[in-house]
Amino acid sequence: MPTLTVTDAQGVTKELDADTGLSVMEILREAGYPVAGECNGSLACATCHVIIDPNWFGKLEDQAEEEEDILDTVFNLEETSRLACQIMMSDDLSGLAVSLPS
Numbered sequence: 001m002p003t004l005t006v007t008d009a010q011g012v013t014k015e016l017d018a019d020t021g022l023s024v025m026e027i028l029r030e031a032g033y034p035v036a037g038e039c040n041g042s043l044a045c046a047t048c049h050v051i052i053d054p055n056w057f058g059k060l061e062d063q064a065e066e067e068e069d070i071l072d073t074v075f076n077l078e079e080t081s082r083l084a085c086q087i088m089m090s091d092d093l094s095g096l097a098v099s100l101p102s
Contacts, residue, residue, distance in 0.1 A: 002094035041085035053097035
């Protein structure tokens with residue numbers, strides 16, 4: 001089973017089991033992290049904003065233009081910011097490391 005490494009806003013890091021086919025947003029929510037995901041992954045909000053570890057950012061699929069547009073509205077945008085709802089877990093992404101913004 002793939003894993004997802006999460007660092008919360010307080011700097012606490014935890015490794016989660018991550019089912020393939022689920023979005024990072026779904027995995028974080030199931031694990032109890034405060035990821036609102038108000039639009040449930042329909043690319044209508046930025047409440048599932050996460051920061052991808054720079055070592056992983058280039059391994060993800062390219063962002064769709066819609067995701068880029070929504071990320072432009074994020075207050076604390078980083079160079080490796082993504083919407084967790086748009087990242088689908090796969091075996092190739094096992095070990096993916098994300099941080100929750102503060």
